[in-house]
Amino acid sequence: MKFDTVIIGGGLAGLTAGICLQEAGQKVAIVSAGQNAMYFFSGNFESVGPARERIAALFAAAGVRTNAADGLQLMPMGSFRPASLTLEDVTVYPEEHIAEKALIVNFTGFHDFYGTFIAEALEKAGTACRIRFVRLAEMEHLRTSPSEMRSVNIARLMDEHWEKVVADIRVLHKDEDLIILPQVFGLKDASVLDKIRTALPARVSFVGTMPPSVPGIRTQMLLRHRFELLGGMFLMGDTVTSGALHEGVVSSITTRNLDTARLFADHFILASGGYFSKGLATSPTKVYEPLFGLDIDYPENRSDWYREDFFQDQPYMDFGVKTDDRLHPLKDGEPVKNLFAIGSVLGNTRKEEYGTAAGLAIRSAFAAVDIIKGGNL
Ligand SMILES: Cc1cc2nc3c(=O)[nH]c(=O)nc-3n(C[C@H](O)[C@H](O)[C@H](O)COP(=O)(O)OP(=O)(O)OC[C@H]3O[C@@H](n4cnc5c(N)ncnc54)[C@H](O)[C@@H]3O)c2cc1C
Incomplete structure (x- = not known):
């Protein structure tokens, strides 16, 4: 099967990219292994920054209603957190x-x-x-x-x-x-x-x-529905098991359910998430990206991976796939020309440009889509 773009991972990053590319007239497939971070979603899209209006419009077209007010969100344990783009379920307050x-x-x-x-x-x-x-x-x-x-x-x-x-x-x-x-x-x-x-x-x-988060699951369902309504193919419950990567170009991928059939595409997007979704993996001696063996930005000394104090920011949360300035991941120091890495698989390696959390998923998805649409890879 041949597509314009095949996306690995159907979380927020993969779906955002998939919807945009289908809207642009591309033929897109998303392979999605299973649950994603939306199933644990607080209702607040952190760090969306300059992408707030663009993502709110994409959501609105999918039937996901959002509230774009700045303020405070009341969290499940009674604390308050700053909010700037929330699902309609969430009330945003000016003060505690x-x-x-x-x-x-x-x-x-x-x-x-x-x-x-x-x-x-x-x-x-x-x-x-x-x-x-x-x-x-x-x-x-x-x-x-x-x-x-x-x-x-x-x-x-x-x-x-x-x-x-x-x-x-x-x-x-x-x-x-x-x-x-x-x-x-x-x-x-x-x-x-x-x-x-x-x-x-x-x-x-x-x-x-x-x-699980009811608003998160609803949002995931609506985004998937929108993607399929636009003509996208969503392979739910399937896992990409390998990719054919030669001389800096991915030609096809294989999945568990498609057996020997391969998915071919001009572009591939890696939106496989962080540790939580197995987009990143660890062994006692290394942090790695399990599908293509891409380069990961992290210190080799294991004692630098974490802090003893559990409640401090943990360095391992920053580790992610290394990319060039066009979000092409590096393999052995060289960019993979038709592959893009977006969302949590980047860790916090690109937080200056794309923020963190949901903002990272959305903003890096928009960036990859704009590069693909612009044709200037
Ligand atoms: C538990 C949790 C709660 C969070 N809550 C919030 C929040 O409330 N607000 C916020 O702003 N941010 C939150 N985040 C940050 C979160 O990372 C982002 O919000 C965002 O949803 C991540 O999207 P993603 O698409 O990059 O990754 P994910 O949502 O992790 O999706 C990756 C998908 O790829 C699939 N996948 C992985 N490998 C393969 C493969 N080989 N083949 C096929 N599919 C594959 C996975 O099964 C998964 O479905 C949370 C993160 C976690 C871990």
Whole structure:
């Protein structure tokens, strides 16, 4: 099979690049091994910087609604973090005193939402909190096992039964000016978030749960849908096992499911993520890129990889694939001319130009796409 571009990895970086290239009329395939960082997403796209408007427009076309206000996001453990581009689930506040009184509502038996931590933190900032629980008959089958009582399973039920929860909360509500709910609503249809906000008698804030992240999964599904709607081929659950790389050019890749068939393309994009997604790997003696054996920017002395103090910034988070100024990764010091490395596989090697975290995924994807579209490789 022959494509204009084949992308290895269907996380935020791979999908952003895939959507842009399909929009530009290319024929693109994305091979995606499995879960990606979006399944753990906080709802805040960090470090998007100058790409904020461009990515918000791409998201809007995919049905992903974002809030581009600068402010503070209330995190699952009650802390606040700066936000500048968030999913619509997230409320962005100007300061930590977010209400006079807050009603925090959880589901009985749901341990992945930390109402007590949130209440403790908010009370320090002057918000009086009450925690109450809702129990739905429709949820009883989930309660039989703690492993079933997870955010996504609850979210599947909420697509249908959110109105019952709203009715219960209306009974629980007294005089609070803010109602805090776990992010388990609108998995399939984010318009439910607006309906809940309208139906409740106070402002509503949806706060993150432990993973998996319902807003992150919804976003991933919408982006994939957009890519496929534009004609892209998304090979879900398949893994690229090898690439034919000769004299600085990749000609094809093989995947586990396609057996002996190969995917040929003019351009390849490596968007395979960091350690978390196995785009980068380690052994006791080295850090390496497992697919092409690309050059990695890291110190050889193992004691320089990490700091003893677990809570300090860890140097290994900065390690990533070395690239030239056009995002072509290096192999034995030489650029691979038709391959681009984007997203977390870069570690923080290019943070001056492309930022970090989601910003890195998005901005490096845009950069690679612009180079490919410009034809000036
Ligand atoms: C747990 C976690 C939570 C995060 N939360 C946030 C957040 O809230 N906000 C923020 O701004 N940033 C967050 N980040 C930073 C994150 O790295 C970026 O937000 C971004 O989503 C990374 O996208 P990516 O596409 O580069 O990599 P990933 O999302 O890791 O995607 C890489 C994909 O490539 C696939 N893959 C790997 N190897 C192969 C192969 N050989 N063949 C086929 N597919 C392959 C993987 O299965 C995976 O699906 C988080 C990171 C982690 C690890």
